[in-house]
Amino acid sequence: MFTYKIENGYCAITGYKGEVPSELVVPETIEGATVCSITDNAFAGCTTLEKVTLPPTVQMIGHKAFKDCKNLKTINTKNVTHLRPDAFEGVVIA
Secondary structure: EEEEEEEEEEEEEEEEOOOOOEEEEEEEEOOOEEEEEEOOOOOOOOOHHHHEEEOOOEEEEEOOOOOOOOOOOOOOOOOEEEEEEOOOOOOOOO
């Protein structure tokens, strides 16, 4: 289950409660709010993550959001306009 914060109709994913699955699909909306970002350190150290599917509404990925997710192989960042340079620190995506 995602952890998140909602403000002014927009939702920021802050992490995941419980065991993070190998494939994570981020929804376009949560509680009617548009998911627009992944916050700093949201999934840092989640070594189980292999694939992340982002909706087209996600435009920002924060500092070290996926730091040390060593098994992460696939993530779609096509619509991301604000990607922090250290968002994938310690990750090699082919």
